[in-house]
Amino acid sequence: MEDANFSVGYVAKRTGVKILTLHFYEQKGLIKSWRNQGNQRRYKRDVLRRISVIKPAQKLGISLSSIHQTFLGMPDGRTPDKKD
Template identity: 70%
Template structure:
């Protein structure tokens, strides 16, 4: 299975589901996406789909914002992770220092 197809298969959460689970508005998800903080894939019907790790990434973004860190600073910090992966618990411990 080509890598893009694999990512699309893993990306099965709808925007509404992610918004409800993460406690942010759909418009906030779209905003985060335009800022490069999160990523979605499009299905055959051109609808956004997210991988389940986006929920942890949004939780990290919200926690960082609550500590007064700007979205630009969050983006720069997340960009230091290999392949822009979602921070693990170990990553968060290092990043939060």
């Protein structure tokens, strides 16, 4: 998990979503984090891409449960890329 080093504040600022929204997405299983020794959330880079998929999908009216199911269907649990 060494590459999972983005703070919740950094991810929120970078993606333009509120911290509470990130916590909500995590609660729904759309994104994942881990806790460092100070019990702070840390995110991998792929969370940025996941959020860049979630936000426009929501704007198109796609439910979070449908987005979650799509993510679960990705091979090896990977994050969607441009080809997908």
